[in-house]
Amino acid sequence: MSDSGDSDIAWTLYKDRPEWKDITPVSEDDGPNPVVVIAHSEKFEDVYDYFRAVLKKNEKSERVLQLTKDAVELNPANYTVWQYRRDLLKALGTDLRSELDYVESVIKQSPKNYQVWHHRRVLVEWLQDPTLELELTGDALLQDPKNYHAWQHRQWAIKTFGLFSKEMAFVDNLITEDVRNNSAWNQRYFVVNNHLGWSDLNVQREICYAMEKIKFVKNNESAWNYLRGVLLHDKRGLSGNAVVTSFCEDLYKNKCRSPYLLAFIIDICDEAIKKGELSCFHNPDRAIELCTALATKYDKIRSKYWNYISEKFKIAKNEQEEKEKQQENGDKMDD
Amino acid sequence: MDNLPRCYSDIANEKYDAERVITDTSSDQIDVEAVILNLYKQFEKNAAMDPEMPLLNRNAHTAVLKTWLKGLPKSYECLDASRTWLVYWILHSLWLLNDMPDAETLSHTVQFLSHCQHEEGGYGGGPAQHPHLGTTYAAVNALSIIGTDEAYDSIDRSSLQKFLWTVRDVDGSFALHKGGEQDIRGAYCAISIAKITNTYTDALFDKTAEWIVSCQTYEGGFAGCPGMEAHGGYAFCGLASLALLNRTALCDIDALLRWCVNRQMRVEGGFQGRTNKLVDGCYSFWQGAAFPIISAILSQGNKEIIESVFFNQSALQEYIMVCCQARDGGLIDKPGKFRDIYHTCYTLSGLSVAQHGTGIGDPFVLGSPRNELNRVHPLHNVAPHLVYNAVHYFIRHPPPVKDKN
Ligand SMILES: [Zn+2]
Numbered sequence: 001m002s003d004s005g006d007s008d009i010a011w012t013l014y015k016d017r018p019e020w021k022d023i024t025p026v027s028e029d030d031g032p033n034p035v036v037v038i039a040h041s042e043k044f045e046d047v048y049d050y051f052r053a054v055l056k057k058n059e060k061s062e063r064v065l066q067l068t069k070d071a072v073e074l075n076p077a078n079y080t081v082w083q084y085r086r087d088l089l090k091a092l093g094t095d096l097r098s099e100l101d102y103v104e105s106v107i108k109q110s111p112k113n114y115q116v117w118h119h120r121r122v123l124v125e126w127l128q129d130p131t132l133e134l135e136l137t138g139d140a141l142l143q144d145p146k147n148y149h150a151w152q153h154r155q156w157a158i159k160t161f162g163l164f165s166k167e168m169a170f171v172d173n174l175i176t177e178d179v180r181n182n183s184a185w186n187q188r189y190f191v192v193n194n195h196l197g198w199s200d201l202n203v204q205r206e207i208c209y210a211m212e213k214i215k216f217v218k219n220n221e222s223a224w225n226y227l228r229g230v231l232l233h234d235k236r237g238l239s240g241n242a243v244v245t246s247f248c249e250d251l252y253k254n255k256c257r258s259p260y261l262l263a264f265i266i267d268i269c270d271e272a273i274k275k276g277e278l279s280c281f282h283n284p285d286r287a288i289e290l291c292t293a294l295a296t297k298y299d300k301i302r303s304k305y306w307n308y309i310s311e312k313f314k315i316a317k318n319e320q321e322e323k324e325k326q327q328e329n330g331d332k333m334d335d
Numbered sequence: 336m337d338n339l340p341r342c343y344s345d346i347a348n349e350k351y352d353a354e355r356v357i358t359d360t361s362s363d364q365i366d367v368e369a370v371i372l373n374l375y376k377q378f379e380k381n382a383a384m385d386p387e388m389p390l391l392n393r394n395a396h397t398a399v400l401k402t403w404l405k406g407l408p409k410s411y412e413c414l415d416a417s418r419t420w421l422v423y424w425i426l427h428s429l430w431l432l433n434d435m436p437d438a439e440t441l442s443h444t445v446q447f448l449s450h451c452q453h454e455e456g457g458y459g460g461g462p463a464q465h466p467h468l469g470t471t472y473a474a475v476n477a478l479s480i481i482g483t484d485e486a487y488d489s490i491d492r493s494s495l496q497k498f499l500w501t502v503r504d505v506d507g508s509f510a511l512h513k514g515g516e517q518d519i520r521g522a523y524c525a526i527s528i529a530k531i532t533n534t535y536t537d538a539l540f541d542k543t544a545e546w547i548v549s550c551q552t553y554e555g556g557f558a559g560c561p562g563m564e565a566h567g568g569y570a571f572c573g574l575a576s577l578a579l580l581n582r583t584a585l586c587d588i589d590a591l592l593r594w595c596v597n598r599q600m601r602v603e604g605g606f607q608g609r610t611n612k613l614v615d616g617c618y619s620f621w622q623g624a625a626f627p628i629i630s631a632i633l634s635q636g637n638k639e640i641i642e643s644v645f646f647n648q649s650a651l652q653e654y655i656m657v658c659c660q661a662r663d664g665g666l667i668d669k670p671g672k673f674r675d676i677y678h679t680c681y682t683l684s685g686l687s688v689a690q691h692g693t694g695i696g697d698p699f700v701l702g703s704p705r706n707e708l709n710r711v712h713p714l715h716n717v718a719p720h721l722v723y724n725a726v727h728y729f730i731r732h733p734p735p736v737k738d739k740n
Contacts, residue, residue: 029462031450033443036421037406044412052463078416080464083514118516145359146612148559148566155562180360182610186564189553194562217356221597221610229553263593301349301604305596305645 011043014050019063025049026056044074055084060091069102076110082119096127104136111140117149121156133157138170145174146183155190164195179213182222189229198233204243206230211247218251224260228267238264239271239282249281259299262290266309273316284317340649340701341604343379347372349601360611367613368602370670371658378657387703389656391686392664396679397434399664400425403676404436404444414676416460416470419451423473424680426480430718431683431708438483445486448474455501456494466498467512472524475531476717479725487725492734496534499525507542518559519550523572526579527715531722533729544582547573551586554610555594565594567608567621574625575714583632592629596645598622603658604650605669606685615668616659617678619651619685624713627693644692651689652701655682687711694719 014020027049030037040048047070054064068085071078089099100123107116124130133153140150158164168191174184188206196202210227214220231238239245245268251261269287272278291310295303351368353361382388404425407414414421422444429435436444450462451474457466458474478486502510502521509521522543529535549561550573556565557573574591577583598606598618606618626644634640659666659682665674666682687708690698700707712719 026463029450031446031462033446035404035440035444035447036418036425038411038415038418039406039409040412040415041409044415048415055463075413075415077413078460078464079467079512079515080416080459083465083512086514114511114516121516122514146609148564152559152563159562178358178360179356180358180611182612183564186552186554190562217354219352219354225554225610232553299601300345301599301601301647301650302596302645304643304647305592308645 013043013046014067015046020050023050023053023057026052028052047071047074051081051084055080060088062092064088065092065094072106076106076113077115079115082115086119086122096123099123100127100132104132107136107140111143111147112149114149117153121153124157130157130161130163134163134166134170141174145178145181148183151183151187155187159194164191167191167195175213179217180220180222182225185222185226189226192230200235203230203234207234207241207244211244214247214251218256218258218261221260224264228264237271237275239268239275239277244268245281257293257298259294259302262294262298266290269313273313273320284313284320287313288317340653343372343376346375346602351602363613364611367669371603371614371654374658374670375653389653389702389706391656391702391706391708392660393432393434393705395662395664396660396666396683397429397432397664399674400428400432400679401436404429404440416464417473418461419448419458419470419474419477420460421676422448423477423480424676426477427716428676428680428683430480430721431687431711433709441481441483442485445478445481445483445489448477449489452489452491453498454494456491456496456498465512467515468502468509468521468524468528469511471495471498472528475528476715479531479715479717479721482721482724484728487728487732490532492532492534492729495528495532496539496734499529499534499539503539507540507544507546509543519547519557519569519572519576520559522547523576526576530579531715531725531729533726533733540580544577544580544585547576548582548585551591555587555590555592557591564609567598567606567618570595571621571625574628578628578632579714588629588632591625592633592645595622595625595629599646599650600654603654603669604647604652605654605658606651613669614654616655616666616682616685617668618681619655619659620681620688620716621685622646623651623685623688624711624716627688627713630693640695642693642695644688646689648689648692648699649701652686652706655686655689656702656706683708684711684716688713 015025047067050067051071054067065085065088068081068088071081089096103116103120103123107120110116124133134157137150137154140147158167171184171188171191174181175188192198192202192206207227207230210223210230213223214227231241231244234241248261248265248268252265266287269282269284272282273284288310291306291313295306295310299306351361351364353365378389426444448458451458451470453459453466455466457471459465459467460470475490478490501513502525504510504517508517509525510517511521526540526543529539550557550569552558552565554565556570558565559569577586600607600614603614605614605616606622607614608618608621623646626646630641630644655666658670661667661674666679667674668678687710690700690707691710692699694710698707709718711717712722715722
């Protein structure tokens with residue numbers, strides 16, 4: 001940060017401030033033989049010497065509140081400073097609205113920091129007022145649509161205060177913007193899972209949504225994963241939904257060899273075998289063939305995995321044939 | 336055969352196909368691939384003349400790590416609340432490289448860590464900082480690596496156990512510190528600390544496994560908290576926690592394996608942290624270490640022990656050694672990024688996992704045999720025998736029972 005260095009001419013060190021004369025600074029006690037010693041700027045050392053002093057004294061005052069601001073600016077990841085600042089806010093009865101503004105400005109500077117987002121959350125909990133949270137996180141996601149902290153705060157606010165009503169439109173916008181934004185897909189799942197529910201109608205609608213997006217970009221793992229996720233809630237499972245199975249077979253017929261498509265058909269086969277509902281499309285031989293194609297051509301980086309999955313199908317196939325043989329023998333005995 | 340190094344033309348064939356729909360995700364990916372393909376092309380030319388390639392620059396890494404242990408430039412001010420982490424990352428890296436500091440330096444390190452220990456139990460990120468589960472995990476791991484009686488005895492385990500209780504919530508989850516955020520890192524750090532120091536009790540982790548499983552997502556990986564997106568760092572925390580609690584049966588291991596294998600990038604060879612994100616050297620460990628754990632779990636239900644790991648060990652080693660070594664020592668996230676201690680530790684840890692796999696059978700070391708690193712325990716990211724030594728020391732020396740009155 002440009003304003004944290006020694007070049008800051010206008011800055012007066014705490015040790016030179018008359019209003020802090022009563023405090024004896026406490027320097028960091030690393031012991032006689034310290035390791036990982038950080039070459040702090042003079043300003044950093046000064047601010048933290050005074051922070052340690054007031055922390056030890058447990059002083060709760062306006063001047064300490066200001067001091068924690070300076071300490072945070074020098075290192076926004078110092079959780080002790082943030083925690084003490086929260087203790088101060090409580091003890092001093094500070095206006096929490098202005099604190100919201102303050103933490104917003106810190107979030108804008110350090111949007112990928114655990115402490116700032118947690119501080120924001122505690123303030124919103126104290127105020128029991130989430131009106132600004134969707135806009136704040138929306139802004140952060142405009143800057144970085146995959147910012148994990150921003151999404152986590154947004155989910156918390158939405159779930160805690162029931163702010164679901166416009167979330168599907170928000171998600172849809174982001175997916176339209178970048179169909180590969182997996183965080184947006186995850187948020188879509190979050191909304192259905194926590195708000196709309198997995199009614200048969202919703203399941204079918206989400207399946208259609210995912211299939212539309214897959215038609216648009218076939219090599220998009222996010223959409224495939226979402227489709228699989230939605231089908232976890234379809235009573236007919238992965239293999240029993242004719243819309244999905246024929247969608248996959250059409251893609252395959254039209255020469256689509258996306259590894260995600262092939263992997264999906266393999267999973268359909270797996271389920272069909274487990275349910276004992278084999279067909280000419282979905283059986284152990286097809287699965288083994290697809291595993292081989294993935295291992296040797298379409299998904300070579302994962303060849304070990306596909307060989308392992310293939311082995312599982314071979315074992316299942318042998319067991320099946322063994323069973324059929326025994327059945328035949330049994331039938332003969334009966335004759 | 337799965338472990339042969341790839342040739343350039345094969346790698347170039349794996350280039351990203353944006354299907355004429357360019358979005359932020361695809362253009363970022365295409366940019367990274369272009370840089371990395373260039374490095375692989377150059378590498379193939381150089382390797383043709385030198386069978387020792389790729390080479391791990393052990394001396395450069397060791398040298399910079401040793402200077403870091405002494406002192407760090409002003410740019411590390413942002414990690415002033417993570418100094419026990421710095422100690423752990425540096426010592427673990429040096430141990431991987433088999434070049435530990437001398438006994439005196441290690442004793443000084445124990446003394447420094449003692450100054451980070453809080454009177455209420457646990458360790459802060461530096462002296463006079465509140466105790467925090469992350470920095471406590473780092474301190475306990477660092478002291479286990481040092482492995483002397485002085486190191487073990489420096490931990491106040493009675494107060495440590497009290498600290499663990501203060502950050503536990505009724506639902507079995509853990510906050511990182513008193514009044515702090517709550518996520519799956521908290522649970523993992525608490526379990527790892529408690530298991531190593533023999534402060535574990537069933538009551539302390541009641542319902543924790545169930546809470547962790549609620550973080551497994553529809554994609555198969557784990558998120559930081561229920562509802563969020565599957566993420567490499569959190570997936571490691573989730574899986575390692577369940578394994579330490581002996582509760583892996585609660586999660587969907589096939590879905591987890593599917594998600595994990597798909598995080599390996601087909602051009603780069605390294606791992607991404609989330610679906611449709613970019614490769615990053617540190618996920619070499621977070622994602623990579625999940626594989627030996629998964630193989631061990633699958634072996635339990637199997638007649639045969641699964642001796643291998645289900646990722647491309649050679650491609651990961653290529654990525655780390657060709658793309659992630661900073662010229663003057665230290666390792667990086669991806670080409671174009673600056674080196675730092677965190678990425679040095681976790682990228683090297685990932686290289687070790689890529690070489691040793693499950694630890695059964697011979698290691699597979701790409702390039703010069705001198706590239707071989709020491710092995711790690713995938714649940715703690717500390718050497719297996721150092722975990723064993725610490726655990727047994729703490730079992731032999733139970734914490735003094737405090738007077739209940
Ligand atoms: Zn990283």
